[in-house]
Amino acid sequence: MANHLAGATSPYLLQHADNPVHWQEWGEDAFAEARRRDVPVLLSVGYAACHWCHVMAHESFEDQQVAAAMNEGFVPVKVDREERPDVDAVYMAATTAMTGQGGWPMTCFLTPDGEPFFCGTYYPKPHFLQVLAAVRDAWRDRRTEVLRSSASITGALARMSVSGPADALDTDALADAVATLGREFDPVNGGFGTAPKFPPSMVLEFLLRHHARTGDADALRMAEETCTAMARGGMYDQLAGGFARYSVDAEWVVPHFEKMLYDNAQLLRAYLHLHRATGSDLAERVARETADFLLADLGTPEGGFASALDADAEVDGRGVEGHTYVWTPDQLADILGPDDGARAAEVLSVTPAGTFEHGASTLQRRADPDPRWWSDVRARLLAARAERPQPARDDKVVTAWNGLAISALAEAGALLEEPRYLDAAVACADLLLSTHLVDGRLRRASRGGVVGSAAGVAADHGDLADGLLTLHQATGDARWLEAAGRLLDVALERFGDGAGGFFDVADDAERLVTRPKDPTDNVEPSGQSALAGALLTYAALTGSARHREAAEAAVAAAGRLARQAPRFAGWTLATAEALFAGPLQVAVVGSGDSAADLVRTVRRATSPGLVLTAGEPDAPGIPLLAHRPLVEGHAAAYVCRGFVCDRPVTTTGQLEQALRATVAP
Template sequence: MANRLSDATSPYLLQHADNPVHWQEWGEEAFAEARRRDVPVLLSVGYAACHWCHVMAHESFEDDAVAAAMNDGFVSVKVDREERPDVDSVYMTATTAMTGQGGWPMTCFLTPDGEPFFCGTYYPRPQFLQLLAAVGEAWTQRREEVLRSSANITNALAGMSAAGPAAPIDDGAVSDAVNTLAGDFDPANGGFGTAPKFPPSMVLEFLLRHHARTGEPDALRMAEHTCEAMARGGMYDQLAGGFARYSVDAEWVVPHFEKMLYDNAQLLRAYLHLHRATGSSLAARVARETADFLLTDMLTEEGAFASALDADADGVEGLTYAWTPDQLAEVLGPDDGARAAEALSVTEAGTFEHGTSTLQLRSDPDPQWWAEVRSRLLAARAGRPQPARDDKVVTAWNGLAVAALTEAGTILGEPSYLDAARACAEFLVGIHLVDGRLRRASRHGSVGSAAAVAADHGDLAEGLLALHQATGDPRWLDRAGGLLETALARFGDGAGGFFDVADDAERLITRPKDATDNVEPSGQSSLAGALLTYGALTGSTRHRDAADAAIAAAGGIVGQAPRFAGWTLAVAEAALTGPLQVAVVGTDDDAAALARTVRSSPSPGLVMTAGEPDAPGAPLLADRPLVDGRSAAYVCRGFVCDRPVISTADLEQRLARGTA
C-alpha cells in the first residue's frame, strides 16, 4: 500500500500527501480494505489552517516509526472537515460525548463498519504511539468488548439526532435571551464568557436587530462594546484588516492567527449594521477594511473566496504579524517607530511570544500620520514569510461573503464590493450547481464530488436574496427559490427542523443534525432565515410557515444556551418584526434616493425590490405603478400596502414604524 492523497482536491489532504502514512480519502474503498485486513480504521480530521493539526503532522505523521505503527495496524483515513462537514459532525459528536470536549485534529478509531469505539483530539508523539499500541491490543484481544462499546456509542449518536421539542420563539423568549446574554457579558472587555474568546458574530447581529425592534439599550450596549473591543485589540489586523479566528485571552490581545472566511464575512455584516444603527465611524472603517481584506487576500482567480489563511508561517505561529519596538524603528525610524510602538501597544517585554507584540490600536491616532505609517508597515510586513492560503471555495462561506459584500456595497456606497459579490455568485451558481444539485466545494475552478449540506443551501440562498434586493435582478430570486425547494424536499426532519444532509446523501452511521449556531449559522437557522426572506419577497405563505417552524424547532436551544443560537435569534427578530416589504418603482435618481433611504433602515424584518413597474420575476413590483410618472416607494406589511410616497422624508416616516 502507499499514501493515496496525491490526487485529492483538498489543500489539507495535499499537505499530507508526502507522509509515510498510507493515508486514504474517506470512502467505501478504505472501509472495504479494513474489513479485508480485519483492522480498525484510524480517522484523522482537520483543516488546512489548523495550527495543532500541523503540530501533530510534524510530530507523528511525518515520523517513520509512527507511520509504521499506523500502517501495520490500521487503515488510516484523512478527512478535511471543511470539505466533509457531515463526517466531521458525526464523529465530533462522538468525540465530545466520550471526552467532554472537541477540537482538531480529531482522532477517532472506528470499526470497519464506521462505528467509533475510541475518540480524542491532539496527541503528542509518545502518547500517540502508546495509544496505537493500546487500541491495537484491544482490537485483537478484547474484540467483543470493543464491538459492544461501538454499538452502544452508535445507538447513542442516533438518539442525539432526534428532533427536540419545538417551542415558539416569541417576544418573551428573545427578551429572556438578552437577559441571559447580559449575565454572560464581560463588562470590562466586551464579549461573552472568559478566555478563550471567540467573536460572537451571530449574537451581535441578534442584539442589533433586537435593539432596532425594541429600543432595548442593553442590547446595543453589549454589541457596541464588543465590536469596539475586538476592533481595538490584537485579534483585528490593524494593518491589513480582517479578524483572526479567536483571542486566547479575555482582553482580545493575542489571537489564534488563522483567518477564516466565515468569521470575516459575518463580522463584516455585523460592523456594517452597527454603523447603520449608530453612525459609528469606527464600525464603518472596520467594515471597509474587512471588505478590502476579502478582496485583497481572499479572492481567488475564479472570483470566489478562499477558505482561510494559515495561523503559521514557516512553521511559526504569528510570525507574519508580531512586532518588536526595534522592528518598528527599523521601518519607520526612531521617532515614528517610538510613536508607533506607543500607539500600537508594542512593548519591550512583548504581549505575545519571544518579546514580540501583537498590534493593538486602543485609540485613534492622527489620521494622516497613521495612514502613512500603516502603509509603510504593511509594505515591510509583505517581505516577511506569509501564511499559506487554503484556496478551497466552500459554498456556504462564499454565500455568507456574497451577502456581506452586497450589503457593504449598498451601505458604504462602494460599487466594487457589489461587483465582487455578483462575480462570486455567478461562479457559485455556474460551477457548484451540477445537474440541479449543489456541491460543497471547489478548487481552481473544478468542483468536488462532496454534496452540499443544509448550510450550503441556506447561506447561498441568503447571499442570492441579498443580491436580488440590491440589484433587482430576478435571476437571483429564482436561483434562491430553487435551492430552498431542494432543502424543503430533501433536508426536512418531519418536525419543522432540518437535517444537515439530504435524504439521498451518503449514508453514515447516523444522519447528522445540529441546530446550534457555533462559528457559523447552522443549516437549520440559515435555511430559516432564507425561507423567511424569500417568503417576504414573494408573498409565499408556504415559505413563511416553513421558516416559522424551523425557528420554533430551535426553541429549546434558545432557552438553554442563547450564545449558541445567535442566528436563530436574529431570524426570530426578523420574523417578529416583518415582513416589512418595500417596492421602489422607477430607475432614475429619485428611485436611487428612495432605495438608499430603505437601505438605511435597521428594521430586521425589511425586504426590498427596486426596478421598473411590473418587472418580470419581481413579485413586489407587480401592480405598483409610478405616481404621476414619478418614481415611488410602496411600504407594505404582509403585502398590505400604504399609499405610495415619492419623497425620502415621507418614506423615512413610514419605515420608522418597522423599528423601535
C-alpha cells in the first residue's frame, strides 16, 4: 500500500499527500480493502484552514511511528469536510453522541461496513498511539462487543434522521424568539453567550428583518450593538477587511485567525442591511471593506471564490497562528516612525503587554481616527504586512458558499451602486452554472476550473438558488430566475423527506450508513432552511403557489428547533419573517433615469418579504413584468401585496408612500 492522495482535488487532502500514512480517499475501494484485510477503517476528517488539523498532522501523521501503527492496524481514510459535508455530518453526529462534543480534526474508527464504534477529535501523539493500540486490541479480542456497539450507534443515527412533527411558526413565536435571544444577549460586549463567540450572522439577519416588520427596537439594538462590537474588535481585519472565523474571548479581541468565505459573505449582507436600516456609516464601511476583501483575497482566476485563508502562516518551517496579523508597539514605530507609531498603537489598542501571544496584539479600532491620517497609515501597514509570511489559501470553490457570495455581492453592487461587486457576482454565477452543473445535476466543488465528483447537497441547491434569485433582482436578467427554478425543481424532487423538510443529500446520492438530515443553522444555513428561503423568494417572483407551500412546510419542519433554540435557527426564523411580511412584489417597468430612481427607492425599502423585478414591459421569462405597461409613456412601479396590486405609480414620492403602506405597524 501507499499514500493515494496525490491525485486529489481537495487542497486539504493534498496537504497530506506526502505523509507516511497510507491514506486513501473516501470510497468503496477503501472499505473493500478493510474487508480484505479484516481491519477497521480509521477516518480522519478536517479542512485546509483548520489550525488543530495542522497540529495533529505535524505531531502524528508526519511521524513514522504513528504512521506505522495506522498502516499496520487500519485502512486510513482522509476526508475534507468541506468537499464531503455528508460524510462529515454522519460521523460528526456519531462523535457528538459518543463524546458530548465535536470538532475538527475528527477521528473515527469504523467497521468495514462504515459503522462507527469509537470516535473522538484531536489527540496528541502519545494519547493517539494509546488509542490506536486499544482500538486494534478491541477489534481483535472483543469483536462481538465492538460490532454490537457499532450497530447500536448506527441505529441511533438513523433515528436522528426521522422527521419530527411539524410545528408551524406564528408571529408570537417570532416575538418569543427575540425575547429568548434577549436573555442570551451580552449587553456589555454584544453577541450571544460567552466565549468562544462566533459571528451570529443568520441571527443578525433575523433581528433586522423582525425590526423591519414590527419596529421592535430591542431587535435592532441587539443587531447593531453586535455588529459594532465585532467591527471594532480584533476579529475584524482592521487593515484589509474581512472577518476571522470566531473570537476566543467574549470581547471580540483575539480571533481564531482563519477567514472563511461563508462567514464573510453572510456578514457582508448583514452589515449591508444594517446600513440600509439605520444609515450607519460604520456598517457601510465594513460592508465595502468586506466586499473588497472577497474580491482581492478570495477571488479565483476562474471567477469563483476560494473557501478560506488559513489560520497559520509558515515561519521557519512551522505553522504559526496569527503571525501575519499581530503587532507590537516597536513594530509600528519601525514602520511609521515614533510619533505615528505611538498614535497608531493607541488607536489600534496595541499595548506593551500585548493582547495575543509573545507580547503582540491584535488590531482593534474602538474609535475612528482622522480619515486622512488613517488612510496613509493603513496603506503603510498593509504594505509592511504584505512582506510577512502569508496564510495559505484553500482555493477550492464550494457551490453553497459561492452562492452566499453571489447573494451578498449582488446586493452590495445594487445597494451601494458599485458595479465591481455586481460584475463579480455575475462572473461567479456564470462559473457555477457552466462548471458545477454536470448533466443537469449540481456538484459540490471545483478547483482550478475542474469540477470534483462529489454531488451537491441540499445547501448547495438552496444557497446557489438564493444567489441566482438575488442576482436576478439586481440585474433584471431572466436567465438567473430560470436557472434558480431548475435547481429548486431538482431539490423538490430529490431531497424532500416526505414531511415538509429536506434531507441533506439526494435520494440517489451515495448510500452512507444513514441519510443525514440536520435543520440546524450553525455557521451557515442548513440545507433545509437555505431551500426554504430560496423557495419563498422564487414563489414571490413567479407567483408559484407550489413553491410557497413548500417553503411554508420547510419552515414548519424546523419550527420546534426555532422555538427551543433560536440561536441555531437563524435562517429559518429570517425566512419566517419574510413569510409573514410578504409577498411584497414590486415591478418597475421602463428605462432611463426615472426608472432608475424608482428602482433605487425600492432598494432602500427594508421589508423582508419584498422582491423586485425591473425591465421592459412583458420582458420574456419574467412573470412580474407581464401585462404591466408604461403609464402614459413613463416608467412606472407596480406594488402588489399578497398578489393584490395597487395602481401603478410614476414618482418616487408616490412609491415611498405605497411601500410605507405595506409595513406593519
